[in-house]
Amino acid sequence: KQEVTQIPAALSVPEGENLVLNCSFTDSAIYNLQWFRQDPGKGLTSLLLIQSSQREQTSGRLNASLDKSSGRSTLYIAASQPGDSATYLCAVEGSGTYKYIFGTGTRLKVLA
Amino acid sequence: EAQVTQNPRYLITVTGKKLTVTCSQNMNHEYMSWYRQDPGLGLRQIYYSMNVEVTDKGDVPEGYKVSRKEKRNFPLILESPSPNQTSLYFCASSRRGGRFGDEQYFGPGTRLTVT
Numbered sequence: 001k002q003e004v005t006q007i008p009a010a011l012s013v014p015e016g017e018n019l020v021l022n023c024s025f026t027d028s029a030i031y032n033l034q035w036f037r038q039d040p041g042k043g044l045t046s047l048l049l050i051q052s053s054q055r056e057q058t059s060g061r062l063n064a065s066l067d068k069s070s071g072r073s074t075l076y077i078a079a080s081q082p083g084d085s086a087t088y089l090c091a092v093e094g095s096g097t098y099k100y101i102f103g104t105g106t107r108l109k110v111l112a
Numbered sequence: 113e114a115q116v117t118q119n120p121r122y123l124i125t126v127t128g129k130k131l132t133v134t135c136s137q138n139m140n141h142e143y144m145s146w147y148r149q150d151p152g153l154g155l156r157q158i159y160y161s162m163n164v165e166v167t168d169k170g171d172v173p174e175g176y177k178v179s180r181k182e183k184r185n186f187p188l189i190l191e192s193p194s195p196n197q198t199s200l201y202f203c204a205s206s207r208r209g210g211r212f213g214d215e216q217y218f219g220p221g222t223r224l225t226v227t
Binding site for chain 2: 031032034036042043044045046049051089091093095098099100101102103104105
């Protein structure tokens with residue numbers, strides 16, 4: 001059964017720092033991996049989607065990489081800002097199952 | 113504006129009283145899904161639908177029903193709600209699922225309390 005883990009559970013950094021969030025999954029048979037952010041009391045906003053055949057995706061200050069064989073993805077945030085404070089979630093869509101499995105998230109706080 | 117809407121946003125009900133949470137998307141998406149979010153457990157998929165009339169169970173389908181009669185709507189039905197179904201519920205949609213899956217768009221959430 002697919003399990004998705006995100007470490008650390010919480011992270012606090014000063015403004016301007018570059019940071020890396022980690023996501024690992026146990027079954028490499030996936031269609032894609034998606035990163036989301038969730039603000040308190042709000043829904044999820046999609047950040048980046050990486051198809052299983054891709055190695056990375058970039059959007060602005062965000063870069064996500066995927067190493068399917070090792071079951072790992074990282075989300076790199078450059079020059080962090082207080083507005084980046086949120087919970088970041090990763091999710092994988094299982095190959096052949098069409099089900100999404102989410103990690104429990106990393107709660108990020110960027111200090112001004 | 114492209115969006116996923118859910119109604120109601122907040123609901124307090126009693127054990128055993130049937131309820132329906134509606135979900136609608138205006139993006140002509142094929143794939144729709146329901147999730148529940150609980151502290152410490154994260155987001156868990158309840159049901160999903162690859163297209164009209166095609167639905168399947170997620171990881172936590174017990175106590176829930178869904179139907180997909182139209183492409184844009186995917187209601188979640190709790191026939192006999194129980195307190196352990198108290199949770200924050202999200203509906204989501206994407207253009208496609210599977211091999212050519214696309215990013216998911218989420219609704220604002222429905223906070224359900226069952227007493």
